[in-house]
Amino acid sequence: MCLAIPGKVVSIDNEREIRIGRVQFGGVMQPVSLDFVPEVVVGDYVLVHVGFAIAQVNEEEAELTYRALEQMGMLEGELPPCEESDARSGYEVPR
Amino acid sequence: MKYLDEYRDGDLAQRVLREIERKVTQPWVLMEICGGQTHTIMRYGLDQLLPQSIELVHGPGCPVCVTPASLLDRAIGLAQREDVTLVSYGDMLRVPGTSQDLFSAKARGADVRMVYSPLDALRIARQNPHRKVVFLAVGFETTAPANAMAVYQAHREGLDNFYLLASHVLVPPAIRALIGSDDNRVQGFIAPGHVCTVVGCSDYEDLVRDYKMPIVVGGFEPVDLLQAILTLVTMLEEGRAEFANDYTRSVSYHGNLEAQRILGEVFEVADQPWRGLGEIPMSGLRLREKFAAWDADRVFDLHVAREEAPTECISAQILKGLRKPTDCAAFGSKCSPESPMGAPMVSSEGACSAYYQYRRHELVTLR
Numbered sequence: 001m002c003l004a005i006p007g008k009v010v011s012i013d014n015e016r017e018i019r020i021g022r023v024q025f026g027g028v029m030q031p032v033s034l035d036f037v038p039e040v041v042v043g044d045y046v047l048v049h050v051g052f053a054i055a056q057v058n059e060e061e062a063e064l065t066y067r068a069l070e071q072m073g074m075l076e077g078e079l080p081p082c083e084e085s086d087a088r089s090g091y092e093v094p095r
Numbered sequence: 096m097k098y099l100d101e102y103r104d105g106d107l108a109q110r111v112l113r114e115i116e117r118k119v120t121q122p123w124v125l126m127e128i129c130g131g132q133t134h135t136i137m138r139y140g141l142d143q144l145l146p147q148s149i150e151l152v153h154g155p156g157c158p159v160c161v162t163p164a165s166l167l168d169r170a171i172g173l174a175q176r177e178d179v180t181l182v183s184y185g186d187m188l189r190v191p192g193t194s195q196d197l198f199s200a201k202a203r204g205a206d207v208r209m210v211y212s213p214l215d216a217l218r219i220a221r222q223n224p225h226r227k228v229v230f231l232a233v234g235f236e237t238t239a240p241a242n243a244m245a246v247y248q249a250h251r252e253g254l255d256n257f258y259l260l261a262s263h264v265l266v267p268p269a270i271r272a273l274i275g276s277d278d279n280r281v282q283g284f285i286a287p288g289h290v291c292t293v294v295g296c297s298d299y300e301d302l303v304r305d306y307k308m309p310i311v312v313g314g315f316e317p318v319d320l321l322q323a324i325l326t327l328v329t330m331l332e333e334g335r336a337e338f339a340n341d342y343t344r345s346v347s348y349h350g351n352l353e354a355q356r357i358l359g360e361v362f363e364v365a366d367q368p369w370r371g372l373g374e375i376p377m378s379g380l381r382l383r384e385k386f387a388a389w390d391a392d393r394v395f396d397l398h399v400a401r402e403e404a405p406t407e408c409i410s411a412q413i414l415k416g417l418r419k420p421t422d423c424a425a426f427g428s429k430c431s432p433e434s435p436m437g438a439p440m441v442s443s444e445g446a447c448s449a450y451y452q453y454r455r456h457e458l459v460t461l462r
Contacts, residue, residue, distance in 0.1 A: 002237040002289045003131050003315070004345075016252060033214060035244060036354040047292070047345060050184070051212025052241040054351055055292050061344050068316050072138060074131070080211045
């Protein structure tokens, strides 16, 4: 529940006053709030928890941590299956 | 040692293990309070790699696990209303309330949806202006700022069909309660890395000062945990009660100030019941008066008993580090991740679930 996953900020926009970054995790792109890391710019790496960046990390550390989490089987359940579109409204609940 | 071979820095892990073996001369009981750390310990069998005199016990580090059953009952009660859409993190949907879980409510027709982020919950509320969208939110200090931001944003947008039903728990008051109880066995704590990423280190320094007990911030990978254990054992063997941050690549002394600002603006500290442990003073968060219109507890008339039902589950003793999941008669038989009796079996980060996932085959042999 308290896991945070490192990803790369690919772009930044303002949506309804929230600073939203498109963040790349492995092959998956997700919208992430950058409100808690105002210093972050495009190209930076961030630690993301439930869709919010909580800290900046360096590139090498981000890569190593991501691979370690993947290997440890800890990414499952932390990221949605693919990027959400606006048409989407909640996720299918796996049983 | 097969477990460590697959880790990114197996050689370093071996060296830290040797160093721990060299330092330790007497028994020590150490506790981590983080489900992610519990998961790593069990997955890599760290407890079995360590010298036998070091005992790792697993504290109340899974927010899903310590959420009171009565809160689930209130969530289920709300989900069953015609005009309500109940959204929550995936882990919460299988947590048993006193009689059923949110999955069962969904199967009976309730509108229950899973989200990965509070941003998803807000979007569902915007897309469904005629539904009352209730976000069942739980979490430690890591998650609470994100949940706070959802309410802050709903306030800013004037989104009047979004409500928070929350159970937030704070780690330092739980540590105070554990140390202060008469039956405490713990001699040193591994503090949760991502909680400290958000709130920083000063509360933990206070704990060390007040209780003369060493606390070391640790990360989530095997070598992070072994390093934190080495630091703790070194302090204990040398008779030092100090604070140390062994997860500096994520944790700064002051933490994330912006996250703390939103947290303080939206929530205030309040007494909080913990499943298995009972009420701990000033160990939770409630919405400030300014955000009362988004507080499901104040907006909806919820007639659900707040008392916890008695159960033969020994999770209370497990969460205090007094017993291990495998000491429970129901473990792996009456209680499993498929049909959990107690919350530590529900979430993959719960201690019982971690033992079930990685240790049950050994137990079958033993029995």
